[in-house]
Amino acid sequence: MSTDIDESIDWLGAPLDCGTCIHADLLANDKCQPLRACVFDRYARRIDRFFDWNPELASGYLNHPYFEVRACAAKAADIFLLPALLNDPEEAVRWNAARRLPNRYLLKLRNDPHREVRIRVAQRLDPPDLRPMISDSDYAVRQIVARRIAPDLLLLMVNDPDIEVRRVVARRIPIASLRMIIHDPEGGVRVEAAQRLEPQGLVELVKDEDWRIRYEVASRAPLEIIARLLQDEDPIVRETAEKRLSPNKGDGAATGATTRER
Template sequence: MEAQVKLTADDIPSIDWRGEPITEASCAGCVHARLRASGGCEPGRSCMQDAYARRIDRFFRTWPELANEHLAHGYFEVRAIAARHAELFRLPALLDDPDETVRMQLALRVPQRLLLRMIHDPHREVRIRVAQRIEATALPSMLKDPDYQVRQTVARRLPEALLPLLMHDVDLQVRLEVARRLQMPSLWRMVEDAAPEVRRIVAERLPAPLLDALATDGDWTVRWEAAGRALGHVLERLLSDEEPEVRERAAARQAELECTHG
């Protein structure tokens, strides 16, 4: 029986990507057998034939110049990790790779002209990475992406002048990002957002003289946020709010203003 390579500190069996044990004989037949002979790889720790991604990664970190040779490997982990180290001009061949793990690596490395070809990738994680890297001028092409996390990423990077295009997005997380960045006068248009979480952010950022509408908000947490910044008649109204937490916050705001103005 062939001697199987021993387990290492990783405590994971040395199995190749086809599910076969890595043995002394399989190492001898490997295309990189010469590297083992010189100590350049170590089965069970650094091996590109292993199914364990960490061992594949160790191999290519040691031998990045071999990455180009394995971009068409049958195992997706090998292709994905090789793509981290391969020369850029070799990466376009992987744009239509069947595995999203490989395409995610491409989205982190390819130049902008190729990144544009990935904005409609079928996998959301790939498109999220595209949205993180694509030039701001190209972000509008992803405004209607079907996945909310892609649109949320777009909202974080979109030029401020275009943010109103997402203020009515169907997803709360997207609108929260918009509310955190949107400037006046467009911010005022979000005081009627359906979600109190959004209106609370608006109450944090809206100019104090414009907090009137939020002082009568149906959600007490929005009124509480407004009470911390209110002035004049708005503050007077919140001092008699039906919720004790809001009245307490308003009283603290009043005391703050009195102290400031002597």
């Protein structure tokens, strides 16, 4: 079932007239179609379809005043004409040009004013080229950077203002650098770090205010500090500590731990 809108108007709102169109010959040869494939229609889907059917015409429309025409034309135009579109005022045009160009052209768009362009750039650039985006103003861009950049460079992101960015950092930062994160103000970030720490590194988290972190301590820390958790306010933490100190008491802690979201 077609989802096309049942009207045929141009980008300025005027009715379209195939009889006066410069591409009337295409209509006669089934290379365009009213309400389906038309470069002068206001709807992007129809413009896109026109260039799918007539890619050889795309290069001639890169300067069209309607940005949807330029954006759709960029998908099929001569690749040597695309660098000029990186300065286009519309983000859709810039991105459709950039996605077809070698990655070196993406470097220019690392500071693009539109977040969606920068998000896509961060997804495509080689990790070494992401360093300037560590301090991007948008958290979604920084999350992608944190997932893809070299782990050693994550040291520059441990104080990121966004919790989810710091969670990604905690999952990927070298283990030797985890101590930079274990006192993060957000429990969710500290949990990510605690789960990767070596047992000895858990010792200083024995009094953490988050029960999930104390549970991690009770589960894996050296036995000599587990006794400090036998009076813990959280029953799961207490039971886990008791089981580790008296392993023959059964598996109640393991059962209890599965009943609470961590």
